Structures are given as structure tokens and as C-alpha cells.
Amino acid sequence: xxxxxxxxxxxxxxxxxxxxxxxxxxxxxxxxxxxxxxxxxxxxxxxxxxxxxxxxxxxxxxxxxxxxxxxxxxxxxxxxxxxxxxxxxxxxxxxxxxxxxxxxxxxxxxxxxxxxxxxxxxxxxxxxxxxxxxxxxxxxxxxxxxxxxxxxxxxxxxxxxxxxxxxxxxxxxxxxxxxxxxxxxxxxxxxxxxxxxxxxxxxxxxxxxxxxxxxxxxxxxxxxxxxxxxxxxxxxxxxxxxxxxxxxxxxxxxxxxxxxxxxxxxxxxxxxxxxxxxxxxxxxxxxxxxxxxxxxxxxxxxxxxxxxxxxxxxxxxxxxxxxxx
Ligand SMILES: NC(=O)c1ccc[n+]([C@@H]2O[C@H](COP(=O)([O-])OP(=O)(O)OC[C@H]3O[C@@H](n4cnc5c(N)ncnc54)[C@H](OP(=O)(O)O)[C@@H]3O)[C@@H](O)[C@H]2O)c1
Numbered sequence: 001x002x003x004x005x006x007x008x009x010x011x012x013x014x015x016x017x018x019x020x021x022x023x024x025x026x027x028x029x030x031x032x033x034x035x036x037x038x039x040x041x042x043x044x045x046x047x048x049x050x051x052x053x054x055x056x057x058x059x060x061x062x063x064x065x066x067x068x069x070x071x072x073x074x075x076x077x078x079x080x081x082x083x084x085x086x087x088x089x090x091x092x093x094x095x096x097x098x099x100x101x102x103x104x105x106x107x108x109x110x111x112x113x114x115x116x117x118x119x120x121x122x123x124x125x126x127x128x129x130x131x132x133x134x135x136x137x138x139x140x141x142x143x144x145x146x147x148x149x150x151x152x153x154x155x156x157x158x159x160x161x162x163x164x165x166x167x168x169x170x171x172x173x174x175x176x177x178x179x180x181x182x183x184x185x186x187x188x189x190x191x192x193x194x195x196x197x198x199x200x201x202x203x204x205x206x207x208x209x210x211x212x213x214x215x216x217x218x219x220x221x222x223x224x225x226x227x228x229x230x231x232x233x234x235x236x237x238x239x240x241x242x243x244x245x246x247x248x249x250x251x252x253x254x255x256x257x258x259x260x261x262x263x264x265x266x267x268x269x270x271x272x273x274x275x276x277x278x279x280x281x282x283x284x285x286x287x288x289x290x291x292x293x294x295x296x297x298x299x300x301x302x303x304x305x306x307x308x309x310x311x312x313x314x315x316x317x318x319x320x321x322x323x324x325x
């Protein structure tokens with residue numbers, strides 16, 4: 001046993017979503033702190049991101065064809081897990097009897113996937129889940145900021161897309177959480193990167209290091225890419241395929257059920273869900289620590305302003321929007 005569980009249970013604040021709807025359905029409530037089981041740690045959260053996934057679930061705004069399936073998964077008439085949030089960075093405050101990987105006082109960060117629950121002052125998570133020690137040189141905000149977009153971009157570009165030196169890659173919708181990481185990671189993996197974004201965002205995206213930046217309302221180049229990653233949900237399968245070389249791959253991360261089903265039989269199409277993996281999180285943190293990956297945190301809101309953070313994400317963002325506890 002490397003830590004001790006405290007006998008008293010204190011209250012904590014958590015952002016609750018008790019019905020689907022606009023940002024105003026998010027309310028901060030006082031609830032009991034969770035208690036770690038034998039293989040779990042209790043984390044005092046310092047930073048968490050409000051992601052595209054959070055606002056999708058809050059608003060029940062699911063990709064085409066997923067409405068019923070998503071409601072079955074997340075709750076039919078209201079979210080089953082009332083506390084949203086899937087990334088966190090914080091400090092271990094207590095550890096269960098069988099925890100060997102972490103100690104009280106460790107700075108840790110991680111992801112909770114569909115379990116969510118990080119828009120709260122405290123979280124319990126098994127040491128075996130997607131949680132790792134955070135390098136001291138990486139701030140809580142950068143750790144919480146990089147995880148959602150970074151793990152998604154890494155999985156689709158490296159693990160699924162297997163991009164490498166000299167390949168031509170198009171990131172379509174380059175300014176968001178996934179896009180801003182994808183541009184930098186594709187460059188880091190040696191690819192020649194074209195970043196497509198809306199007209200007002202071209203300067204911002206150029207600073208991420210793309211070889212070429214295009215306004216996607218004007219881009220017409222076809223048949224040139226080894227991989228196209230669309231984060232915007234606005235590229236159809238036929239539009240995306242027209243941009244590819246004959247053996248190229250099209251990744252539609254915001255695609256609907258028709259695209260997902262088609263990806264099962266169409267080898268050029270990748271339509272999948274990015275998993276949360278300890279090793280990918282640790283790899284991303286090492287890139288942030290060595291300054292090979294820049295984390296773009298557009299705005300940091302005090303936890304009390306969680307409604308404003310949801311409004312911001314609804315209205316469109318560059319990079320990440322964070323909560324600070
Ligand atoms: N399949 C998976 O495993 C997976 C994982 C993570 C995310 N996703 C999905 O992928 C999509 C992108 O995620 P994300 O975290 O990158 O989301 P995000 O940060 O909200 O960015 C999404 C898009 O917002 C656009 N955008 C920027 N300003 C905007 C505005 N004012 N109005 C409308 N759009 C604006 C960006 O395109 P521009 O560059 O053109 O501005 C970007 O493509 C989401 O639909 C998310 O649900 C899927």
C-alpha cells in the first residue's frame with residue numbers, strides 16, 4: 001500500500017447535466033467526494049477540457065444516424081452520467097490498498113472515455129486505466145489540453161493511417177482540438193502537410209507548422225494525398241476520395257453511421273473511435289515536454305464559468321477550451 005484513504009468523506013463541486021439542451025442545462029452542484037476502491041486513485045483535478053464530445057452529449061447533437069444508438073449508450077432522455085468531461089490533470093490525493101503505480105502527491109493526467117466525470121473537483125480512476133504520471137515540466141493546463149485532440153490525431157495518423165516520411169497528408173479542418181494536434185503530429189512523423197481551414201483561421205494554422213495552408217472554400221487539388229483526415233464533418237466520402245492517390249486513405253472522424261458502416265467494407269475509408277491508451281498519452285506528454293508539440297489552449301475558464309465554456313465550444317474554437325479548478 002502506497003497511500004492512505006482518509007476516513008472522512010468531504011463534499012465536492014461537480015458540473016451536472018440533468019437534461020439534454022443548451023449550455024444553461026449545466027449546473028454546479030455539491031455532491032459527496034468519490035472514494036477510491038483498492039485499485040483506484042483519488043485525483044484532485046486542476047484542469048479539464050470541455051471538448052467537442054462534451055457539447056455533443058450535452059446537446060444530444062450526435063453524428064448522422066447515431067441518434068438512437070447514442071441515446072441508448074449515454075442515456076435516452078437525459079445523460080446517464082450527469083458529470084461530463086473526459087480529460088483531466090491533477091494530483092493524487094489518496095490511493096487504494098492495491099495501488100502500486102502511483103503515490104499520494106503524484107501529478108497525473110489521463111482520460112476517462114465514455115465514463116466521463118472529469119468536470120468535477122475530484123475523480124476516482126483505476127491505476128490500470130488511461131492515467132499516467134505527468135512530467136513536471138508540462139503544466140496541468142497543457143496536459144489536460146493535449147489529451148483529447150492529441151490521442152485522436154495520434155491514433156488516426158500513426159496507428160491507423162501509418163503515415164511516414166515523405167507522405168502527403170491533408171488535415172481538413174485544421175484549427176480545432178484534433179486538427180491543431182494533427183497538423184503538428186503529421187509533421188513530426190515526417191509527412192508533407194497541407195492544412196485546410198476556414199478563411200479567418202489560415203494565419204493561426206500556418207503557425208502550427210504546416211507546409212501549406214489553404215482556405216478550404218477554395219481548395220480544389222485532387223488525387224494527391226496519401227491520407228486525408230477530416231475533422232469538420234463537412235467532407236463527403238466522394239469529395240474526400242477525390243483528393244486521394246489511388247491507394248490513399250480517408251479518415252472521417254466526425255462521420256455518421258453510414259460512413260462507419262461503409263468503412264467496414266471500403267479499405268480506403270477509416271471511420272472508427274479513438275481509444276484511450278496509457279502509452280499514447282505518455283508519448284504525447286513526452287512530445288509536449290520536449291516542445292515538439294505545442295498545446296493550443298484558446299481560453300481557460302474558472303470552473304464556476306462552466307456554462308460559458310460550453311457556450312464557447314458551441315460557437316467554435318481554435319485548439320482547446322479548458323476549465324481550471
Ligand atoms: N472518431 C473519434 O474517435 C473522434 C475523436 C475526437 C473527436 N471526434 C469528432 O471530431 C470532430 C472534431 O473534434 P475536435 O475536438 O477537433 O472539435 P473542435 O475543436 O470543436 O473543432 C472542430 C472543427 O471546428 C471548426 N471550427 C472552428 N471554428 C468554427 C466556427 N466558428 N464554427 C464552426 N466550426 C468551427 C474547425 O474547422 P476549421 O479548421 O475549418 O475552422 C474544426 O474542424 C468532432 O465532431 C468530434 O466529435 C471524433
